[in-house]
Each structure stands twice: as C-alpha cells, then as structure tokens.
Amino acid sequence: MDEAPRAGTTGTAVAPADLAVELRHVHKRYTPRRSRRAPSQVVDALHDVSLSVARGEFVSIVGPSGCGKSTLLKVLSGLTPRTAGEVDFGGGTRLGTVFQQPLLLPWRTVTQNLLISHDINRRLAEHEARERAGAMLTMLGLGEFADRYPGELSGGMQQRVGIGRALMHDPEILLMDEPFGALDAMTRDQMGMDLLKIWERDRKTVLFVTHSIPESVLLSDRVVVMTPRPGRIADIIDVDLPRPRGLENINTPEFGAIVRRIRVLLNSENSAH
C-alpha cells in the first residue's frame, strides 16, 4: 500500500478505509460580536468547501492572503467552530498543528516545550515521553540544545522545535499553517526538504498551507488552490512528479508546468473579482 489512492477534484473518491479527513460543504462565517449593527463586518471566510484527503497524503493549500487558508485549518482542528457543513475524520482525530510562528514557551527548555502536549494529555509514561523527546531532538538535529531555552535558538531551530512539538503529539494529521513563512529563503528550502524526509519516513497525513507555489508543488501530492471573498476552492491540482523529490526537481520542465498552471489559475481567479 505504497500509493495512497488519489482523490478526485470533487474530493469524494477516497475509499472510506483510507480516508484521513473529509470536508463536505463546509461554510465558515465570522460574525464579530460587537457589530450587529454593521453587517458589512461579516466575513465569509469559507464558502462551500469540500475536500477529502487520503491517509498518508501530503496536500498543500495555496491562495492569496485572506482567502481562508488559516480558517480552513482552524475549522479542522476545532479552534474555531464551522458555520455549516460536515467534517469527517476517518483515520482518527488526533491532530498536530504547526503555526507560522514557533510559539515556544520561553520559560520552558526545548525539551520541556516538546513535552507540552504530554503535560496536557499524559498519554505516555513520563520516561517514555522523555525518551521520545530525546529521539525527536536527535531527528531534528537539535540534540545538543535539549536543555537550552528558546531565546537561545535561531528562528529556524525554533520552528524545528515547533514541528517536533506537533509530532510529539503523534498526530494522525499534521496541520501546518505557513510553517516556514517567517524564515529566510535558504533555511526555508532546507526545512522543506527535512519535512519531506520526515513525511517519507512516517507517512503522516499533512495539510500544508503556504503562499509559495513552488514550495507547494515540491512537497505535495495535490495542491488545493483557493480564492478569496468568499473563500472557496478554485481547483485541486494533482502533482504527479516522482518521489523522492529534491530541490533539483524545481528546474525540471514538468515542475515548471505545474507551477505555471497554478499561477494562471490564481491570476485568473483574482482578476475575475
């Protein structure tokens, strides 16, 4: 079962057994509490979003700022309630979220930051959790920083810890909201490759929000293209480039063709509004 079955663009083709998550006609409307008198404040952040993601699939979500990408992840993780529609988790509901900022707690050491989900949930015995944290740090190349505080780490290292913290939770689905958005270009490329390695190792389902089209193509099985006002899915593009992939893929014509296709899609959708 190496190849996860691909979902069609309508998002309904995944066999139930292989389903990680399915969204059916999900709507999200933000209604600010204070301004009942000003209905213009109402934002339709998600409009009729349907998407199904197979277990082990790497799906990216691209689209201009404000098109509802973060909202989509927050609806999935339950951080914000949806207005209408259904969300169906086939593979289990344990989610791990990686945010744009590392959001490490500065009074906790790197290890203690990794253990935050353990402190909240206590799914493992103390020594097991600690061993796991140690192994995680080694995998992230941060072994020697175990007892340092976040303030002593570079931005890239901090975000590695942020990713490790989500993985410590042993999530069925990894939700990543522009996780490399705050990093410089070189660190960003490196982190993308590291993420691919991690993904190829344990094949977690990944939902990856980014504003970089090449990044989305390089990493994903499929790219969900979203458009704003109201936030909806314009199209879902299959990326049938062979794996394992590396940065050298970026210069191939196939890669360029997919990037161009997404760019055209985004541009046409933008000018249509």
Added chain:
Amino acid sequence: MIRNEPAVAVVPQEPPPERVRRQVPGAVLSGGVLLLVLAAWQAVVRVFDVPEVLVPAPTEVLASLVAGLADGSLVEHSWVTLQEILVGFGIAVLAALLCAFLVTQSRVLDKALFPLIVMTQTIPKVAMAPLLVVWFGTELTSKVLTTALIAFFPLLINAILGLRSADPDQIDMLRSFGATRMDVLRRLQIPSALPHIFAGLDVAVVLSVTGAIVAEFVGATAGLGYVIQATNFTLDVSRTFAVLVILSAIGLALHAIVVVCNRKIVFWSAEHRTPTEQA
C-alpha cells in the same frame, strides 16, 4: 543568536574604538556622586554655620542615627513600621492577585468590576487614612489597612493586564493539543503574567512604605512616622533625618528583594528573547 557570541560579530566593519574602553560600574558612579553631595552638604552647613534645627550636617545625622540605634529606640520604632509595611503589603498582594484572578476569569465580574476599579484609581488613597484611623484605632490595624489600600491598586491593575497579556496564538497552540481552560491558565497565562506582576510588586512595595508612614502621621503611638512627627515637634531635626535614612534603607531593601526575585523567577524575560525572524 547563541548567548556567548561576541556582540562584535554583528557589526560588519568599523571597529568601534571608543566602546572598548572599560566602563565604570554604575554603583561606583552613583556612590561617588552621593559622597560628593554629602561632602558639599557638610561644607555648606559648616561654612555658612547653618543652625542644626534648620539643616543638620550629615555627621550630625549620622551621630543621631547611631545614638538612636544604640539605645534601641529607633530599632523598636523601625520594627513597628516594618511590620505594618510587610503585613499591609502581604494583604495587598493576596487581595490583588485574588481579585485579578476573578476579574480575568469571569466575564460578568469583569464587566461589573473593571470600570469601578478604574474609577477608584482616581481617588487619592491617602485621603482614606484618617477614616481608617477613626474606624480601626491608632494600633496596628489602621496602619496595615492604609498600607494595603495604597499598595493594592497598582498591583491589581498590573496583575489584570498580566493575566490578559498571553499571546492569543499561544492560547491556540495549547488548545490545539486539547488544553482545558485550567491548562491555559496554569501553563501560559500565569507565567505570562509574572513580568507584569513583578512590575506591580516593585511599585507597590515602595508605596507600602509611604502608606505606613502616612497612616502613622494621622494617629500613632509608635513607628517611624510617629518619630518624624515627634522630633519635628521637639526640633530634633537630626533625628528626623536619621529616620529618613532608615526609611530609604527599608525601601531600598524591599525593592532589592523584589528585583532579585524577579530576576530569579522571571529569568526568561531578562534574557532578551531573540526575534524569530532571525534564522
């Protein structure tokens, strides 16, 4: 940035030659200035032969201080005032933290109380001291309550701001791991509040000294405020100054305790967190 990295690494060119010069420690500098001022004071008093009942020379103040400490009278009065300060401050801390907790945890209490709290900010709390003396007498209670009242509000405001200062994204992060409200409070909101609470403690501890003295002015039979009034009456100005010295020593010591606790407990904010943009 790793902590031990030399700061020079950030500067591309231009080695700054002046900056390399060894810096005189601040304590030595201000100590020197203090000595200079005292010397000038002594000189002026001696040269112009200022009478002791107006302005005593530093040496006369020192003599009075030593005498007062030696015969035990200043020690006794200091102990009375220190008790008032510490008990009043302690009550203020407990009450302020409890109120801040209630206001930040309950939307109803917040709406009902927060405007009132802001309004009471404008009342000069020392004006309450005479009332408290009428109600509770000239013993310890009225002093402790005046002190607590004065120290309470800055603590309360800072604690409320502190408990609200948690980064909403951090709250989302914890909630994404299934954190309950209690988890968020314990693991994020309280630690985030600590720097603000310590800022409040620092203001409050100095205000408690003021509170105790004001309360003693209004009506007391012992304490440093009482001594100030009594010596003013008998024109023993050297002794009045000696009491001022003791009061600043108490204030400084309490401030220093807060600063040290702050550095120990809120170690991360002293560390100057590195901005996350940096790779």
